[in-house]
Amino acid sequence: MNIPPVLKADMHVHLEGTITPAMVEKIARRNNIAVPAGLIRNGKFTWADDGTAAGNLKGFVQAYDDATGVMKCAEDYTDITYDYLKRSADEGCIYAEIFISVDHGKMVGLAYPEMLAAIAKGYEKAKVETGMEARFISTCVRHYGPEAALRVAKITHDNPHPLVTGFGMAGDENAYTVADFKPAYDAAFDAAALPFRTAHAGEAAGPQSVRDARDILKLRRFGHMVRAVDDPALIAEQKKINAVPEVCVSSNLALRAFKDYAAHPLRKFFDAGLKVVLGSDDPAFFNTGIGKEYAIAKEEFAFSDAELSRITRNAIEEAFIDDATRAKLLAKLA
């Protein structure tokens, strides 16, 4: 696919999901760990594709755990952050918003401040070389439960960092209820240091998950939100609040949320006037990157370069950044 020449923004991407097979091999070697058997074939991650949403999710989660399991130290975080940002900048990406996980840091053996320092180091290096901006969203994992989420929220709140501007939630959308996580969102919020919020909703779960996230967590930005396509009334409601769906086409197809491009609502959302932005989600695992997501929008959904530029403008307008950075990025688009 030809990567369109427009400037881009990656608005939904998990840091650990950017770790490439080459990076897994490099980090494993450095940490003296064997790469799990069968994880990488012909330079790509492989997992059992049984053609069902549940089976693929299981396989993907296993591959994700195996790949990120080679990470053991701060340097690993620095390297994957730099590697992702550099690759994205090379594809014309000027801004990324990246989910980071207190829980994953803990698995690697790093306290949140140490993990953040390592990530910031990778970011600063990439920024000097490319000019690309990024911000980070501290993300709780829904299926770890409300108490774990509250812990993540408090750690995030108590350790403010200028690059961490939002709070989010990933993981199994069918675990617990949205209301169970309201305390975490309340605890994370800080009008000055942590004003922004998003959550995965309407990916695996249906339209009600989107309404719950909107009404209970007071969101206007949603990870995926693609299942809103099943409910025209919801699309109208979401348009009214100027909702922002973070759309990740390759992810949705890899995990069988939709069977093919024709069934996917990207074009429908955009034409309905929703403020669509694009994301690569876990690019290394879905064999994509933000350049390819823009290419797919162009080639499979017939987006013109002007429409793609509109998507990037949507992203910068809705980015979790300060006004001065927003103005600087918007000036790049002018």
Ligand SMILES: [Zn+2]
């Ligand atoms: Zn995601």
